[in-house]
Amino acid sequence: MTAAIAVRQLHKHFGPLHALRGVDLEIRPGEFFGLLGPNGAGKSTLINILAGLVRPDAGSAAVLGHDVQRDPVAARRALGVVPQELVFDPFFGVRDFLMIQAGYYGVARKHRAWIDELLRALGLADKADANMRSLSGGMKRRVLIAQALVHKPQVLVLDEPTAGVDVELRQTLWAFAQRLHGEGMTIVLTTHYLEEAEAMCERIAIMSHGTVVALDDKRSLLGRHPWYQVHLRLASEPAELPPEVAASLASREHGWLVLRLQRGGDELSRVLAALHRAGLAVVEISTQEQTLEQVFLELTAGHHLAAAAGD
Ligand SMILES: Nc1ncnc2c1ncn2[C@@H]1O[C@H](COP(=O)(O)OP(=O)(O)OP(=O)(O)O)[C@@H](O)[C@H]1O
Ligand SMILES: [Mg+2]
Known part of the structure; x- marks a missing residue:
């Protein structure tokens, strides 16, 4: 079976900083997967490499078998990424923005009904014609989530989608993510809300200092401590x-x-x-x-680094 995401010995430097130090990771199709780690662990760098936004120094990354460097168009088609940073072009209305995004994938006409569905599911229906500039932070976040989904990717990566958003949006988002997961979408979630990862994710990888220090079923991760x-x-x-x-x-x-x-x-x-x-x-x-939070703190504090890295 082709992995949803396969990462092998990925390295990335930013000047003298070794941000990724040989990351190996395999995410199965249909999984709800948690990617956790403290600030600066390298999660977003890894995600940006998958999205084709950052070029790795060594190693490989593939989405559904499509290498992100050798076959970037197919890799991008298979993947939707909700970035951690709120960046977009402020000059469009919400629906136009999504249609333009869909246009990049050549799916604009075919997916018009899907875009309307996204607007509804994410509580954006009454903002469809609002200018992006006029939206609140949480509304912009919703638009970014819709943007990642316009082309109905098979793999969705959410890089801290709930940072700084209200309870209502978190619940809307989790219900929607569960629905997509139920329909077979692979979902990779990065979050600092560990109770969120504990509730949603089936397997969890913990990154620290540019490597994966633990990767296991949520139950085993909690149980082996x-x-x-x-x-x-x-x-x-x-x-x-x-x-x-x-x-x-x-x-x-x-x-x-x-x-x-x-x-x-x-x-x-x-x-x-x-x-x-x-x-x-x-x-x-x-x-x-033991809660996931305690496991996480122990792993990233270095107590069990050597043991966990050998898994
Ligand atoms: N474009 C860049 N230029 C220089 N350094 C960078 C760049 N992007 C990331 N870094 C550095 O690489 C390291 C990993 O950053 P990254 O954003 O991947 O961490 P993260 O795990 O996503 O953290 P957070 O939880 O804060 O989002 C950090 O030390 C960061 O400062
Ligand atoms: Mg990050």
Whole structure:
């Protein structure tokens, strides 16, 4: 089966900066895929290479088997990209802008009904004739999403589509993305809202410093991490904690002790015994599974870099 996106040993320098250091990535057709990583990790650089906007120094990238450098027209036809930056020509009305975009792909006439559908689905129907200049930031974002979809690409890449947009647009966008995904479109999502990635994405890659440091099913990514959190509330605020407890303490939150413990070990019983010996009564206890955010922070903080990169 041809990969929706296949990236091999991709390198990119910006002057002395090595922004991509040998990225390997394969995204399957029909996947809802999350591309995560801290600011500057190289996500947008990778996406811009896929979109043909940035030329790599070495390595290859292909969309549905079409190499972005050797076969750019076919690659671009297969791909829709919603860029992170809001850039467009301000001199057109919304519908005209979309028709011109569709014209680039030679699909303007055929897809007129689809453009109307996009305008409706993205809540832009009453802005169809408004000038692009007059739109709010969130409305412009919607137009960029419509623009990426005018030619009905098989692969859609969303580079932080929900940064700075209101709750209503986020929900509209997620419902729409789910619909497209249900119709078979491959969707690649970059976001800093980890709960969004956790809810939407099936597999997730985490980038850090220009490489992919983890790539796995969301479930396995969450499951393979041996840590979990235990929240304990004590009857009274102790002046000092026993060393066994202090050693596992992650934070104190509103009268709760938050402990970070190794799954499957005997740390919890040692902590409880130490509290008991110190005469500190536990009045409430709750445990919390690792969230994507915690996994993400651990991976990008470098704790598990070596192990994860070997996957
Ligand atoms: N055109 C450019 N010229 C110089 N440096 C660049 C250029 N584009 C990106 N960079 C640098 O390359 C690195 C990766 O940037 P990139 O935009 O790919 O990161 P990102 O993962 O998308 O981050 P963010 O989450 O902030 O969007 C950064 O250090 C950035 O400053
Ligand atoms: Mg970016």
